[in-house]
Amino acid sequence: MEAYSNLMQAILDGEFVFTGELEPEKTTNLEELVEGAKPLVGYAVACNVTDNPQSMAYMSSLVASYIVQRDAGMETIYQLRCSDRNRLALTADILGAAALGLRNVLALTGDHVSLGDNPGAKSVYDLDSALLTYMIRKMVDEGVDLAGRPIHEPPKLHVGVAVNPNADPLEAEIMKLKRKEVAGADFAQTQVIYTMEKVDSLFDAYSQYDIKIPTLIGIFPMKNYGVADYFDKNIPGVSVPKELLETLKKASEITDKKKRKEKYMEINLDYFEAFVREIKKSDARGVHVMAVGYEEMVRELIARVRGKA
Amino acid sequence: MICVIVVEQKPLEDILEMVKGYERMLVLGCDGCAGIYQVGGEKQAEMLSSLLRMGEKTVHNKENSKIEASAVLRQCDKEIVREALENTIGDYDVILSMACGAGVQTVAEVFPETPVLPAVNTKFIGMQDRELGDLHERCRACGDCILDETGGICPIARCAKSLLNGPCGGQVEGKCEVGGYEHDCAWILIYRKLKEFGKLDQFMKLRLMRDNRISQSPRDMKGGIKYTGGGGE
Ligand code: SF4
Ligand code: SF4
Numbered sequence: 001m002e003a004y005s006n007l008m009q010a011i012l013d014g015e016f017v018f019t020g021e022l023e024p025e026k027t028t029n030l031e032e033l034v035e036g037a038k039p040l041v042g043y044a045v046a047c048n049v050t051d052n053p054q055s056m057a058y059m060s061s062l063v064a065s066y067i068v069q070r071d072a073g074m075e076t077i078y079q080l081r082c083s084d085r086n087r088l089a090l091t092a093d094i095l096g097a098a099a100l101g102l103r104n105v106l107a108l109t110g111d112h113v114s115l116g117d118n119p120g121a122k123s124v125y126d127l128d129s130a131l132l133t134y135m136i137r138k139m140v141d142e143g144v145d146l147a148g149r150p151i152h153e154p155p156k157l158h159v160g161v162a163v164n165p166n167a168d169p170l171e172a173e174i175m176k177l178k179r180k181e182v183a184g185a186d187f188a189q190t191q192v193i194y195t196m197e198k199v200d201s202l203f204d205a206y207s208q209y210d211i212k213i214p215t216l217i218g219i220f221p222m223k224n225y226g227v228a229d230y231f232d233k234n235i236p237g238v239s240v241p242k243e244l245l246e247t248l249k250k251a252s253e254i255t256d257k258k259k260r261k262e263k264y265m266e267i268n269l270d271y272f273e274a275f276v277r278e279i280k281k282s283d284a285r286g287v288h289v290m291a292v293g294y295e296e297m298v299r300e301l302i303a304r305v306r307g308k309a
Numbered sequence: 310m311i312c313v314i315v316v317e318q319k320p321l322e323d324i325l326e327m328v329k330g331y332e333r334m335l336v337l338g339c340d341g342c343a344g345i346y347q348v349g350g351e352k353q354a355e356m357l358s359s360l361l362r363m364g365e366k367t368v369h370n371k372e373n374s375k376i377e378a379s380a381v382l383r384q385c386d387k388e389i390v391r392e393a394l395e396n397t398i399g400d401y402d403v404i405l406s407m408a409c410g411a412g413v414q415t416v417a418e419v420f421p422e423t424p425v426l427p428a429v430n431t432k433f434i435g436m437q438d439r440e441l442g443d444l445h446e447r448c449r450a451c452g453d454c455i456l457d458e459t460g461g462i463c464p465i466a467r468c469a470k471s472l473l474n475g476p477c478g479g480q481v482e483g484k485c486e487v488g489g490y491e492h493d494c495a496w497i498l499i500y501r502k503l504k505e506f507g508k509l510d511q512f513m514k515l516r517l518m519r520d521n522r523i524s525q526s527p528r529d530m531k532g533g534i535k536y537t538g539g540g541g542e
Contacts, residue, residue, distance in 0.1 A: 109477045179474055
């Protein structure tokens with residue numbers, strides 16, 4: 001297999017990879033995003049750039065991915081949802097992405113548009129994540145679009161998919177991942193998990209269904225107690241371990257701002273360094289750190305895991 | 310269990326606004342789908358006409374509006390509509406139909422001189438649960454039925470995203486992210502059913518994209534449709 005991206009090359013080389021996450025918002029100014037990506041260069045091999053997360057109408061992930069690569073020198077994983085685009089628009093965006101030098105796409109079905117900030121919008125779902133994967137594969141490998149029409153100079157990029165180890169029933173989720181593997185996914189990133197138990201049950205299921213997609217485990221260091229509490233209460237199907245939540249709560253009571261910040265760092269590093277070291281022993285091929293706006297933490301975590309490895 | 314086109318009466322204020330400027334109105338019920346579950350049948354037409362009479366007086370300050378009610382067996386049948394109304398249609402400025410959108414347009418086609426307005430919103434093809442009095446959408450008339458592959462549970466009508474390769478990441482313990490985790494996730498229902506049938510291989514299969522031309526509106530079925538009047542004659 002040929003690698004078009006640094007991410008894929010690192011995976012093929014057997015490195016334990018780290019990816020980060022960046023979130024363009026409702027703005028035309030990407031300075032913060034670019035500045036957030038810079039400290040991670042040399043630490044994370046690539047960063048996801050979210051596409052209308054939670055169905056919020058934000059700046060185009062295609063454009064943001066390009067600008068981050070150009071101005072921060074950080075490779076991106078361009079997220080692409082089926083919620084907002086039919087197969088023509090998806091084809092157009094993939095061709096555009098390849099022309100702009102993007103080398104990784106994350107194919108997502110996408111949250112329903114009624115959950116977002118323009119809830120009356122028409123949702124599309126002409127394709128789903130498995131079919132988008134299938135389409136991109138055809139474009140890259142066969143040089144044709146979904147209808148079989150030839151592409152003059154086909155795109156060269158890798159397609160990733162998402163998998164949720166918290167899903168219940170897990171078997172249905174794993175079978176769906178199997179479809180995505182059949183469709184041709186190159187790599188997978190998981191939703192946030194906090195325990196090895198989830199990691200192990202995921203890879204047990206992988207072996208049961210003979211799934212071999214290189215997979216990065218999603219983790220979520222939490223910048224402060226507010227973020228942790230919100231996540232715990234509002235993201236269905238996953239909860240922050242009680243003890244960790246308690247420790248963060250205690251830290252939130254520290255009045256000195258600097259000390260509080262340090263404490264949060266310490267708590268996160270304690271928990272996640274140990275967790276990532278354990279993940280490293282599993283079949284995981286890396287970790288996807290979904291700590292938007294918490295670069296110092298992401299950088300330090302990666303440095304520690306690498307340093308003492 | 311029966312299957313009907315589900316309609317729901319529009320708010321009275323909206324209907325009053327719609328009929329502003331008309332003097333002689335016929336509220337026309339339909340004893341087909343709309344009548345079966347008591348939303349747009351003869352009784353409801355009568356009820357709506359008396360509400361309108363009151364409304365005309367109190368809201369529009371009009372004392373002399375003539376508002377009558379009647380119903381036909383099926384408003385989606387041109388012959389039935391013609392026979393029922395051809396002698397009296399001249400008595401009205403406007404018809405306020407309580408049938409589905411197909412009924413409204415049938416009446417309008419039969420009597421092109423008379424405006425026909427909708428008194429209901431047409432919502433979906435529904436299956437009725439008589440015990441609870443609920444109506445549920447089970448089919449979207451997609452034109453290419455795949456119930457054979459999905460354990461008899463329709464992902465087009467019952468999955469909020471009409472996915473062919475669900476469940477999506479939005480399902481939590483079998484409930485759908487759309488509508489506050491109240492509806493069952495269609496794809497988990499499908500998974501469970503196919504598991505029960507020992508057909509999980511069918512579940513795992515990648516289903517390729519649809520040819521959306523099949524459900525491209527407007528849709529027709531031309532010629533060769535023999536009318537029997539129902540009852541399997
Ligand atoms: S697949 Fe669903 S929407 Fe299509 S015809 Fe069958 S039941 Fe109806
Ligand atoms: S949760 Fe289930 S029913 Fe709802 S959109 Fe996703 S797959 Fe469809």
